[in-house]
Every structure is written in structure tokens, then in C-alpha cells.
Amino acid sequence: MKPAPDPVSPLDALAASAAPRWRTATEFVEATLKAAILEGRLPGGTPLRQEELAERLGVSRMPVREALRQLEAQALVEVLPHRGAVVAEISAADAADLFAIRRALEPAALRLSIPHLTEAQRDQAGALITAMDVEPDPGRMGLLNRQFHMALYAAAGHPRLLALTEQHLAAFDRYLRFHLAAQGRERMAQQDHRAMLEAAARGEAAAAAAILEAHLDQAAEAIARFFAAREAGAA
Amino acid sequence: MKPAPDPVSPLDALAASAAPRWRTATEFVEATLKAAILEGRLPGGTPLRQEELAERLGVSRMPVREALRQLEAQALVEVLPHRGAVVAEISAADAADLFAIRRALEPAALRLSIPHLTEAQRDQAGALITAMDVEPDPGRMGLLNRQFHMALYAAAGHPRLLALTEQHLAAFDRYLRFHLAAQGRERMAQQDHRAMLEAAARGEAAAAAAILEAHLDQAAEAIARFFAAREAGAA
DNA sequence: TAGCGTAATGTTGGATCCAATCAACGGCCG
DNA sequence: CGGCCGTTGATTGGATCCAACATTACGCTA
Structure with a gap:
């Protein structure tokens, strides 16, 4: 049934450390923004312009959009339709x-x-x-x-x-x-x-x-x- | 301070019933897929091809992509990079x-x-x-x-x-x-x-x-x- | 014949372009 | 002089196009 039930091996650790840390640009943007918000570098209320973030992170607007959607689901940013995203306020x-x-x-x-x-x-x-x-x-x-x-x-x-x-x-x-x-x-x-x-x-x-x-x-x-x-x- | 602290009026109910039910195509796709999964119409393991869903729902692939990302955050679908999304299994x-x-x-x-x-x-x-x-x-x-x-x-x-x-x-x-x-x-x-x-x-x-x-x-x-x-x- | 390497195909991820919506500004009318 | 309405600018939402990746099938070699 299962050809490789336990694929854990030293090679995995090597690959994990050697390969680029993120598989997709969306993951990179999400992790970057998440860390910035949690560490307080992006205070609550900060507007997050897609184009500005895209430029600053060296990607296009699309991975930014998807990352913002994921962060919205985690209640870290608030996305209002047609009005953009802001960092969720703390209180x-x-x-x-x-x-x-x-x-x-x-x-x-x-x-x-x-x-x-x-x-x-x-x-x-x-x-x-x-x-x-x-x-x-x-x-x-x-x-x-x-x-x-x-x-x-x-x-x-x-x-x-x-x-x-x-x-x-x-x-x-x-x-x-x-x-x-x-x-x-x-x-x-x-x-x-x-x-x-x-x-x-x-x-x-x-x-x-x-x-x-x-x-x-x-x-x-x-x-x-x-x-x-x-x-x-x-x- | 607050010019309209209580904006609830009969007009709101009217607007809510008259206007299209979803503000964006992404919301529509997300709500549709979510209901289908929760009601069991999409069993666990069902692959969700972006293009097929887009065609069937009458939108382009992009709102489908964003909706899938949101459903992933809710653990309703599982998205594997470059391999697509499948409905999360039940067990x-x-x-x-x-x-x-x-x-x-x-x-x-x-x-x-x-x-x-x-x-x-x-x-x-x-x-x-x-x-x-x-x-x-x-x-x-x-x-x-x-x-x-x-x-x-x-x-x-x-x-x-x-x-x-x-x-x-x-x-x-x-x-x-x-x-x-x-x-x-x-x-x-x-x-x-x-x-x-x-x-x-x-x-x-x-x-x-x-x-x-x-x-x-x-x-x-x-x-x-x-x-x-x-x-x-x-x- | 089994195994590996390679090419072909289909699907997703990303970039660019266009349309729709919202906010702000300014002009017009009461 | 104040409030309403249309217009403009900026920003996001959506569509299309291209590139990268993963899987599959095929052919070659041992």
C-alpha cells in the first residue's frame, strides 16, 4: 500500500537547509508580513498597499494579494472590499x-x-x-x-x-x-x-x-x- | 465624535435583499465551495481544478485561487504547491x-x-x-x-x-x-x-x-x- | 525485462493589463 | 453660505497571458 511510509531521512534536513526557504512567492510574502506584524514592526492600523508591498518585496502584486487573504483569515489584517488592507488594531x-x-x-x-x-x-x-x-x-x-x-x-x-x-x-x-x-x-x-x-x-x-x-x-x-x-x- | 452611531434603518434591509448577495466574485466562490463542502456535496479527497471551477461558476481562475487560499486557512481544503487543491479528508x-x-x-x-x-x-x-x-x-x-x-x-x-x-x-x-x-x-x-x-x-x-x-x-x-x-x- | 533518464503534457504560480469601485475634490444649485 | 452631485485620481478586483513545476509516458540502456 504505502511504498514509503517513513520518508524522513538525513537528506530531508539537508534539502530543507540548502534549498530556498520558501516554495512560492506567496509563502515568502505571507511569512514576511506575518513576522513584521507579530514583532510590532507594522503597527495596528498601518495601511498595506499592494503595489508598494510588491515593489518593496521584489514580487508582483499577485502573491501580495494572496498573502493578504491568508493573513485576513488569521485576523492579522483586515481587508475591506475595494478599500484595501490594514494591519489589525490591537487593544x-x-x-x-x-x-x-x-x-x-x-x-x-x-x-x-x-x-x-x-x-x-x-x-x-x-x-x-x-x-x-x-x-x-x-x-x-x-x-x-x-x-x-x-x-x-x-x-x-x-x-x-x-x-x-x-x-x-x-x-x-x-x-x-x-x-x-x-x-x-x-x-x-x-x-x-x-x-x-x-x-x-x-x-x-x-x-x-x-x-x-x-x-x-x-x-x-x-x-x-x-x-x-x-x-x-x-x- | 460619532456622526452616525446607529446606521441601522429600513434601507439597510432593502439594500441587503435587493443588491447582489456577494460583493466580490471571490466571496461568491468561497461561499459556494464552503457550503458544498460542509453539506457533503464535495466529499473529502475531491480534487479542485481551478479552471474547471472557474468555468462552472462563471468566473475566471483568479477569484477561484483566492477563495481556495481562504478555504485552506479554514482547513476545508488542502493546497499543495504546484499540485493543486483537494477537499480535506474526514476521518x-x-x-x-x-x-x-x-x-x-x-x-x-x-x-x-x-x-x-x-x-x-x-x-x-x-x-x-x-x-x-x-x-x-x-x-x-x-x-x-x-x-x-x-x-x-x-x-x-x-x-x-x-x-x-x-x-x-x-x-x-x-x-x-x-x-x-x-x-x-x-x-x-x-x-x-x-x-x-x-x-x-x-x-x-x-x-x-x-x-x-x-x-x-x-x-x-x-x-x-x-x-x-x-x-x-x-x- | 527492469530501471533510469528524458521528453511531453497538463496544472498551477506569477506577471501584466484592463475594468470596477471608492475617496476626495471642485463646481453648481438652493 | 452650506449641501448635493458629478468628475478625477488612486487603488483594488478580475481577466488574460506566460513561465515554472510536477506528473506521466515513453524510450533507451544495462
Whole structure:
């Protein structure tokens, strides 16, 4: 039936590193814009002119159009018919929205994952915690945090659930920058991370999920406070 | 500040019914394909040739391309570079995946919504229950079920959470057809629906969420049994 | 005859061109 | 003087054309 059930080989890694990083121009544009938006280089409300982007990225308008459509489906840009695309705005309400989604998805993923986590996966998560301890750059910090969380959820199966989780975890990066800038990155709830990992190692899914929920609630409150302070200062 | 804070008028309804239903050809193609996939008219694995679709729908290939990209982001079709798009396959694993997502999102939405539900919204939900009692058509049934669930979640705020919930509730329609066909529609847990509504009316969010979770678990088991039986029969 | 390499074909990805729509500006009428 | 309407400019949506890629079939060679 299956002539090559396991095509993974050293050649794949070689090909992945050697070949151009993106298969199509559309993928390139999408990845570039996505990173720029998530890293805050394109603030909310920025109009995205197709022709300008095409010129700047060295492609024609068409891959830009398709990329914008995909980003629209991810709620990163807002496309109005015949009026163009703008980067989606960030706000306290949107941050709360995102947290409600993460608060629903991530504990579910964690509960499903813990019974099937391997020791290697837990070790990887632990390594990511220690990497976070010494990472000075906030951008890398967000990436490591994302990788740590996803490493804990990796054994959940359910690829769609995991993809959704990762997408919204990444979407949160737009707010993480504010968060870290506001309250200093050193207290990024590393003890929560360690406690979650320990509970996971003991197979205590419910306990780990409870820590995660508190972790997320705490982060949500910090973001809400930051927005409240910013609006008070701006007003 | 706001020159027209409430632009709703009889003219809007008129315009909505008179004008062509879709603003752009892309929207038309996307809606058409989405409905066809969710209703089961396009089974999993069906290849979607751009030129053929364009001809059949009376548009050029370009709106088809953009629509396929949007459907890809919704996991309804799978697009492989230079190899075209196929309708995403359904499977027991994917159904379980979808249920894990619904099981995470919907109780969260319900908990957030119940404290803010108005009596009018509850009445609407009740009307949808009675409408389901007398609906013979399975397709309409799925629509009513979706509307009932969303009516209960409507007061949750958090537009992104609601949009995600609705999207995955709609995605489940592909399996609902199987479900209803297999075990007869009359027992579609109408008592669960009524119990949820009553708990919501009493403001008991936790109780309503518990009923919803059991409701979803039960549906998930039914689908799993159906798939197991089908595979046993096919083998 | 089996396997590899090559050519042919069909499909998609990308570029360019044209049409439709929206926003802004300016003139006209009340 | 203010509001409405037509016109202009800019931008997007859609159509057509060309190039690149993947699959298939064929032929050659061992």
C-alpha cells in the first residue's frame, strides 16, 4: 500500500537547509508580513498597499494579494472590499479576547498531552526554560516561550487543536512585547513554567492545567493593567 | 465624535435583499465551495481544478485561487504547491480533533456569555429548540443547531472567540450528516438543549457548561462509534 | 525485462493589463 | 453660505497571458 511510509531521512534536513526557504512567492510574502506584524514592526492600523508591498518585496502584486487573504483569515489584517488592507488594531479588548481563546485551548491541549509526553519532550521543555533564563532579547524570548508551551502540548495529538493553539500563542506576541517592555522580562513566571513541567513529569494533568490557567490569568491581568495605565497616561 | 452611531434603518434591509448577495466574485466562490463542502456535496479527497471551477461558476481562475487560499486557512481544503487543491479528508481522528476544539471553546464561550444573556436572546434560543423539534430536513437541522448554540454564546463579547467557535461548529456539519443519518435525528439531545437553556436562565454558568461538556462528549462518542462501525463494515 | 533518464503534457504560480469601485475634490444649485 | 452631485485620481478586483513545476509516458540502456 504505502511504498514509503517513513520518508524522513538525513537528506530531508539537508534539502530543507540548502534549498530556498520558501516554495512560492506567496509563502515568502505571507511569512514576511506575518513576522513584521507579530514583532510590532507594522503597527495596528498601518495601511498595506499592494503595489508598494510588491515593489518593496521584489514580487508582483499577485502573491501580495494572496498573502493578504491568508493573513485576513488569521485576523492579522483586515481587508475591506475595494478599500484595501490594514494591519489589525490591537487593544485591551482584543488582548482579552485572545486570552479567552488561549485560556480555553491551552489547558485542553495540556491535559491531552501530558499522558503521552515522553521524557525527551520534557527534557526539551526543560532546556527551553533554562534558555529563557539567559535570553536577553525580547523577541527571542517570545519565541522561546512559544516553543516551551508548544513542547508541553506536543503529545496531545489532534493536529488541528495544536495548530490553533500555536497560531493564537503566536498572535499573542504582539502583546508580549508591550508586556515585557512594561514590567521587565525577568519575572516572566519562570516558576510557573517549572511547576508545570514538574507536574507534567508526575503525570498530574489536572494540577498542571490549573497552574497554566493561573499563569494565563496572571498574564491577562498584567496586560490589562498595562493598557489601563497607558490609556490613563494618554488621556 | 460619532456622526452616525446607529446606521441601522429600513434601507439597510432593502439594500441587503435587493443588491447582489456577494460583493466580490471571490466571496461568491468561497461561499459556494464552503457550503458544498460542509453539506457533503464535495466529499473529502475531491480534487479542485481551478479552471474547471472557474468555468462552472462563471468566473475566471483568479477569484477561484483566492477563495481556495481562504478555504485552506479554514482547513476545508488542502493546497499543495504546484499540485493543486483537494477537499480535506474526514476521518475519525479529525472528528475527534474537532471535538477537542469545540469542547475547549464552547464551554468557555458559554461561561462568559451567561451572565450577560438577555431575556430576548434566551427566547430566541428557545424558539430555535422548538424549531428543531419539527424540522425534517437534516441540512436545516444542522443550521438550527448551530444557531441555537451561537445564540447561547452571543453575549460572551470576545468577537474572535465567537468567530472561532462558530467556524468550528460549522466545520462539524460535515460529520453531523453522518451522525444524523446513522442514528436518526429525533434523539439529538434536545433535552440537553433545554437543560442548558434553563440553567442559563437561572444564571448557573457552571451547571450549563457541565451539561454542554457532557453533551459534546456524548456526541463525540456517537461519532466515534459510527466511524468504528463503518470501518468494521468496510473491512 | 527492469530501471533510469528524458521528453511531453497538463496544472498551477506569477506577471501584466484592463475594468470596477471608492475617496476626495471642485463646481453648481438652493 | 452650506449641501448635493458629478468628475478625477488612486487603488483594488478580475481577466488574460506566460513561465515554472510536477506528473506521466515513453524510450533507451544495462
